Amino acid sequence: MYCRIEVKSDSATVVMKQFYVVPFSGLDTVSIARSLAQVADRDGDHVDAYLERCEEITLLPEGQSPGICVREQEGLALRLVRGKSSWIAARDRIDATSFESALRQASRTSPVVFYPLPEMTLRRFPRCVDVPELYAFSELLDRAILGLHAAFPYQLTLVRHRRWSQVIGTQLTAASQREFFYSCVIELPWARYGQVLPEIDEVAAQRLARGVQALFKASTAPPVEPREGPVVLGSSATAVLLHEVVAHALEADTLALGGAVSAARGVELGSKCLNVLDDPSGAPPGIDRAFDDEGEPVLRRWLLREGVVDQPLVDLYHSRGSESLIAGAARRDSRYSSPVPRSTFLEMLPGEESLEDLLKAADGGLYLPEASGGRLHPQSGSFTLDFPYARQIRSGGELGEFSSGCRVEGTVSAILSSIRGIGRSVETAGAGWCAKGGQKFAVFAAAPATQIDSVKVIG
Amino acid sequence: MDSAPVREAVRRLEADGFAAVEAYAKRGRSRKFELGPAGKLVTTSEEAGWAVRAGDQHSSFFAAGTGSIEAVEPDHQWPQGEGRPLRLPGPSVSRAWSPGSDLDAPMLVEHEALAMLESIRAELGREIPGAQLLRAVLEEGSSDSVISNSRGVHAKTKGRVATLYLEVAGSGRDNLTATRYLAVREARNFRCKSLVQHLANELFVRRDAKSGSRDRGEFLLASEVGVRLLEGLLPLLIGRDAVDVATRLEDRQGRIGSSLVTVVDDGGLAGGVLEAAVDGEGTPTKRMTLIEAGRYHQPLTPWWEASEKRLPSGCVGRASWRDLPKAGPTHLFLLPDPSVSVSSLVGAVSRGYYLLGCEGPGSFDLSEDRFSLPVWGFVLRQGKSVEPLSGSRLEGRIGALLRGIQAVGRDLMFAPLYGMIGCPSMLVTGVELRSVGS
Numbered sequence: 001m002y003c004r005i006e007v008k009s010d011s012a013t014v015v016m017k018q019f020y021v022v023p024f025s026g027l028d029t030v031s032i033a034r035s036l037a038q039v040a041d042r043d044g045d046h047v048d049a050y051l052e053r054c055e056e057i058t059l060l061p062e063g064q065s066p067g068i069c070v071r072e073q074e075g076l077a078l079r080l081v082r083g084k085s086s087w088i089a090a091r092d093r094i095d096a097t098s099f100e101s102a103l104r105q106a107s108r109t110s111p112v113v114f115y116p117l118p119e120m121t122l123r124r125f126p127r128c129v130d131v132p133e134l135y136a137f138s139e140l141l142d143r144a145i146l147g148l149h150a151a152f153p154y155q156l157t158l159v160r161h162r163r164w165s166q167v168i169g170t171q172l173t174a175a176s177q178r179e180f181f182y183s184c185v186i187e188l189p190w191a192r193y194g195q196v197l198p199e200i201d202e203v204a205a206q207r208l209a210r211g212v213q214a215l216f217k218a219s220t221a222p223p224v225e226p227r228e229g230p231v232v233l234g235s236s237a238t239a240v241l242l243h244e245v246v247a248h249a250l251e252a253d254t255l256a257l258g259g260a261v262s263a264a265r266g267v268e269l270g271s272k273c274l275n276v277l278d279d280p281s282g283a284p285p286g287i288d289r290a291f292d293d294e295g296e297p298v299l300r301r302w303l304l305r306e307g308v309v310d311q312p313l314v315d316l317y318h319s320r321g322s323e324s325l326i327a328g329a330a331r332r333d334s335r336y337s338s339p340v341p342r343s344t345f346l347e348m349l350p351g352e353e354s355l356e357d358l359l360k361a362a363d364g365g366l367y368l369p370e371a372s373g374g375r376l377h378p379q380s381g382s383f384t385l386d387f388p389y390a391r392q393i394r395s396g397g398e399l400g401e402f403s404s405g406c407r408v409e410g411t412v413s414a415i416l417s418s419i420r421g422i423g424r425s426v427e428t429a430g431a432g433w434c435a436k437g438g439q440k441f442a443v444f445a446a447a448p449a450t451q452i453d454s455v456k457v458i459g
Numbered sequence: 460m461d462s463a464p465v466r467e468a469v470r471r472l473e474a475d476g477f478a479a480v481e482a483y484a485k486r487g488r489s490r491k492f493e494l495g496p497a498g499k500l501v502t503t504s505e506e507a508g509w510a511v512r513a514g515d516q517h518s519s520f521f522a523a524g525t526g527s528i529e530a531v532e533p534d535h536q537w538p539q540g541e542g543r544p545l546r547l548p549g550p551s552v553s554r555a556w557s558p559g560s561d562l563d564a565p566m567l568v569e570h571e572a573l574a575m576l577e578s579i580r581a582e583l584g585r586e587i588p589g590a591q592l593l594r595a596v597l598e599e600g601s602s603d604s605v606i607s608n609s610r611g612v613h614a615k616t617k618g619r620v621a622t623l624y625l626e627v628a629g630s631g632r633d634n635l636t637a638t639r640y641l642a643v644r645e646a647r648n649f650r651c652k653s654l655v656q657h658l659a660n661e662l663f664v665r666r667d668a669k670s671g672s673r674d675r676g677e678f679l680l681a682s683e684v685g686v687r688l689l690e691g692l693l694p695l696l697i698g699r700d701a702v703d704v705a706t707r708l709e710d711r712q713g714r715i716g717s718s719l720v721t722v723v724d725d726g727g728l729a730g731g732v733l734e735a736a737v738d739g740e741g742t743p744t745k746r747m748t749l750i751e752a753g754r755y756h757q758p759l760t761p762w763w764e765a766s767e768k769r770l771p772s773g774c775v776g777r778a779s780w781r782d783l784p785k786a787g788p789t790h791l792f793l794l795p796d797p798s799v800s801v802s803s804l805v806g807a808v809s810r811g812y813y814l815l816g817c818e819g820p821g822s823f824d825l826s827e828d829r830f831s832l833p834v835w836g837f838v839l840r841q842g843k844s845v846e847p848l849s850g851s852r853l854e855g856r857i858g859a860l861l862r863g864i865q866a867v868g869r870d871l872m873f874a875p876l877y878g879m880i881g882c883p884s885m886l887v888t889g890v891e892l893r894s895v896g897s
Contacts, residue, residue: 060542066512066519067542071781073508073525084498092507092525105503108569129538253496257593317497338493338500380634437495437594 023053023164024122029173031118032099037170039080039107046081046316047107047170048295051094052335054163059134061155061187070129074122077335078106081317090335096120134158137182137200144202144209152216155187158200161442167295174295180286181430181442186212190219191388196430196442198284207429211370217402218389223459224406230362230393231408232355232451234369235427237387238348239445243431244374245383245412246276247343250303252318252325253437254378261312262324270307270416275349277302278313278329283345284428287444293339294330301329303346307416313341333439340437346445351422358421358451360397366457367391367399368408373432376412384409390457407458421451460486460603462615464529468511469607471533477513479545481608481740484509484528485780487618489600492572494580494592501569506602508780513537514545523781548762550611553743556727556736559644562619566599567646579625579651586659589630596624599646604780606741614741620732621646622875625654629662637661642732642875661816663847665835670850670894677811677865678853678887679804679839682872684814685882687832689722689793691823692857693877696722696749697774697786701758704825708858714753716861719796719885722750724759726773726789732879739777739784747772749791753862761786776878792881795871801884804868806842812892813837813844814853828856833895855890863889 032049040047051074058069076099077090089105091098096117138156145151159182166176182197186208193212197204233241248254249269255261280289280298292298294316302310315330318341330339359367367390374385385408392400408415428446468482486507493500509528512521518540524531567575580592599621607613622642629635637658643649680688695704695715708715726744728734738744742762747770749756757769764786765771775784805813814836821832831854837844868884 057538063543065543065545066514066521066783067540068538069521069523069783070538071523073523073781075525086498086500088500088502090502090504090506092505101505124532129536256496257591336491336502336504338497338502340497377634377636379628379636382634438596 024051024166024176026119026122027051027166028119029168031116032120032168033170033173035099035103035118036078036168039103039109040170042082044083044320048079049099049168050077050079050293050332050335051166051168052076052163056162057129057131057134057160059131059138059158061157075335076102078102079338080106086338088338094120094122131160133200134160137205140202140205141208144205145212147206148209148213150209150213150216153189154212157185157187159183165293167291167293169295172295174291174297177289177291179289183430183442184208188212188215191215193388194432196432196444198287198428198430198444214369214389214402218404221389221402221404224366224390224403224457226458228454228456230365230451230453231455231457232358232362232365232367232393232449234367234449235423235425235447236429237368237371237385238447238450239346239429239431240371240374241385241415241450242276242346242348242445242447243343243434243443244376244385245415246303247278247313247346248376248378248436249381249412250309250312252312252314252341254376255312256318257378261314261318262322264309264312265324267309268307269309269413270304271419272306273351273422274304274307274416274419275302276304277347278343278345279347280344282347283444287345287442289344292328292330293332294327296328296330298328298344299326301326313343315339315341331439331441333441337439340439342434342436342441343443346431346443346447348422348426348445348447350424350426350448352424353421355423355425355449356397358423358449359393359399361421362393362451363395363397365393366403366406367393372405381412382409383412383415408455409458410455415452415455418453418455419450420453423448423450425449460484460605460615462605462607462613464527465605465607466613468509468528468531469609472511472513473609477515479514479519479547479609481512481545481547481606482509482528483511483604483606483777483780485602485604487600487602489598490566490572491596491598492569492576493594493596494576495594495596499573510780512545512547514540516544518542519545521783546763547608547610548612548740548742551743553614553736554727558617559730559734561645562601562617564645566601567597572597572599572646575646575649575651579655582652582655583627583659586655587630587662590659590662591628592625593628593636594624594626597646598622606737608741612741614737616735616737618733618735619644621649623649623654625658627658627662629666631666633666635662635665640875642873642879644730644732661835664815664837665818665847665849668835668847668849671812671838671848671892673891673893675891676888677808678890678892679808679811679813680885680887681813681815681836682870682882682884683816683874684832684834684853685793685885686872686874686876686880687817687821688830688860689791689880689882690876691821691830691832692825693788694825695758696791697759697788699764705755705758707826708828708861709755710858710862714862715750715755715858716753717864718752719864719867720750720753720861721748721794722791723748723794724772724774724788724791728790731790732873732875733789738773738775738789740775742771742773742775744773744789747774759786759788788878788880790873790879790881792871792873793867793883793885795869795883796867797869799866799868801868801870804866804884804886805839807866807886808839809841811839812848813839818849823857825857828858830855830857830860850895852893852895853890854893859889860887863887
């Protein structure tokens with residue numbers, strides 16, 4: 001069990017991260033499954049154990065006290081799903097005693113004779129508190145900003161997130177999963193800029209530098225005039241659009257508000273050029289996964305195929321009793337939370353147009369490279385997307401002056417139907433933090449730029 | 460909760476050569492009951508965690524983990540310090556405080572809690588046939604914590620809180636939703652019927668209302684609106700720039716608000732959700748008057764920013780063992796007037812508006828002295844509501860708002876925002892109403 005992080009000697013370039021740990025070796029999964037099976041004593045009962053170990057290392061802005069924060073935690077949760085009710089019991093330790101007391105609590109039984117307690121002696125937490133890549137990235141970002149001939153004060157908070165999880169059911173034990181990514185917040189005198197990052201390398205530093213430079217230029221720019229017209233979304237903004245208006249709209253818990261989840265299949269939701277998938281196994285190393293947080297295998301899930309809904313994001317709860325809905329999209333942000341259907345790594349298939357072509361087709365419109373947030377209103381199917389800055393598109397597709405932040409609003413079907421062009425160049429990036437229903441996940445996407453015919457923009 | 464292991468952790472880190480050390484341990488249990496799209500969900504958690512801050516003359520670190528602090532191995536690998544050295548508060552005398560008996564009262568059991576949520580659903584159905592309870596989450600928990608540092612601070616504290624989140628949708632094709640999030644000490648104290656009535660009122664009003672045209676007049680702001688205004692004014696009440704912000708808002712007489720504006724923060728507020736004798740660093744909590752009768756005294760001040768002119772407020776919060784201590788309000792509120800009923804305020808409005816709630820977040824630009832808050836409520840004429848109002852914004856200058864407070868009611872209510880923020884109903888002039896589209 002070890003962690004290896006390679007950093008070039010000049011500490012200017014983070015080369016790669018590698019991560020070989022077996023944090024759950026030492027678990028007697030057979031005994032655990034046997035104990036769980038005792039609780040699942042009615043037809044249709046589902047019982048599982050969820051174990052997690054997490055580490056978060058934060059490098060705070062220079063000159064702060066303390067300068068570094070290390071948070072480590074581990075624990076388990078036992079869950080019983082019976083009919084339309086679920087019980088979860090969570091503990092902040094992973095050992096046989098905690099397992100037993102949580103199992104009793106989740107199953108709501110007075111003491112009964114359990115099998116002998118399972119072996120749950122885990123190896124020590126895979127501690128790796130040296131974070132050379134965080135220090136190196138701070139330097140990379142400094143250089144990237146200087147490389148743009150820009151200089152302004154900023155404060156960088158950089159976080160490395162690592163999490164290992166293991167789901168054990170009554171019959172099958174999924175392979176343990178791990179998650180490894182970074183996030184950052186840049187505080188500027190005029191704005192706050194945050195990103196989740198699958199990698200922290202030179203490319204990421206340059207992308208961040210361009211983002212804060214654009215914010216700097218937009219800080220004194222005039223606001224966008226309210227309008228209804230064409231826009232071009234950059235790859236990063238498209239990623240947020242996909243998350244808000246495709247993924248959230250096709251999550252089983254959202255669809256269930258309007259009736260049967262399976263009724264969504266076959267509905268024409270957008271333009272024929274739209275092909276959107278959720279593919280956790282195809283995500284970049286560190287955020288890829290083979291099983292979801294209910295221990296179900298993930299799949300390359302077509303959310304939209306030529307604009308038509310194919311397979312919504314479904315967890316075990318919503319897949320029960322359906323022959324057409326496939327589970328495998330459940331996520332939980334911690335042991336204290338219940339699994340919910342969410343996306344992990346969205347992918348939009350590229351089109352054939354260059355960014356220049358898309359801009360030309362949106363003459364007089366706005367170019368919105370990045371989105372800072374968004375929200376879907378599940379009842380009405382309306383959404384809002386916020387953009388920290390915009391650029392005017394002049395005739396011939398030339399990019400013009402900066403404008404300050406703006407908001408785009410509309411309905412899911414209207415915006416997806418008015419997507420006219422899709423770029424051919426795909427970028428992989430974080431779509432941001434999702435906080436729907438009070439659970440917080442980092443979500444990622446690979447998306448090209450998109451051109452939208454007509455959308456309502458407010459300043 | 461035994462404080463010996465926490466003191467021992469401090470001693471061990473001191474022995475390892477750290478000059479400044481603070482150790483903190485917290486243990487708690489909570490129950491969460493939820494009615495939502497995935498049916499009924501009951502979550503029971505037993506939580507235990509610790510945190511250490513330590514540093515030498517050059518740098519410092521924060522480390523936190525699950526489990527009990529005595530389980531931290533002697534050879535635990537602490538992170539390499541970074542940033543600046545750690546400064547910690549010294550001991551000081553705290554006010555006498557005995558935890559209320561309700562802190563140890565039994566928490567709701569499953570059938571009680573689910574019955575409470577089901578009664579909310581039923582009540583909603585009676586108020587608005589066809590309305591949907593989209594999500595209801597009732598959470599109740601209690602905790603014990605111990606803090607100790609190398610400068611001699613040793614303190615124990617207890618906490619107890621229950622929260623209720625409700626999200627409802629109207630019955631029509633208007634797709635209106637309304638939410639409510641509240642906190643009290645004991646879940647049994649939630650008044651479910653009045654909560655549902657408030658949500659139903661909001662849905663009815665917003666469904667039938669028109670947005671108001673630009674208008675001035677008298678505005679009776681319900682406590683929910685007042686709380687949002689006070690939240691937006693936090694940069695005036697906390698932070699290094701607060702005094703500068705306040706100075707810019709003062710009038711020629713040195714007043715920031717009308718004589719009815721007295722704003723207080725009290726970490727030890729009797730019966731308050733966050734009531735405690737000490738704050739998250741073990742320093743005594745205090746009742747601090749930040750604005751008195753319209754005159755600005757001082758902002759909330761953590762001990763490290765205190766001076767002769769700015770007294771320390773005991774205002775350093777600690778959201779959980781995972782979080783760094785951070786200065787912020789505990790129970791921050793506008794002082795109510797016990798002699799003024801809300802009905803008398805309604806009756807006093809000859810031509811104006813009764814604004815009952817907010818339809819979204821507001822915007823507050825203290826440097827430009829402007830605010831805007833989307834609101835809903837009623838049009839009032841001679842103390843009577845004549846038509847519902849929605850899709851409008853209350854706007855104006857922040858200084859004019861504070862100086863335009865003509866009366867405050869006795870109905871002080873708190874909301875869990877950034878700490879607990881409370882405000883009574885208040886009658887205001889000097890601001891204006893505009894429709895959202897204008």
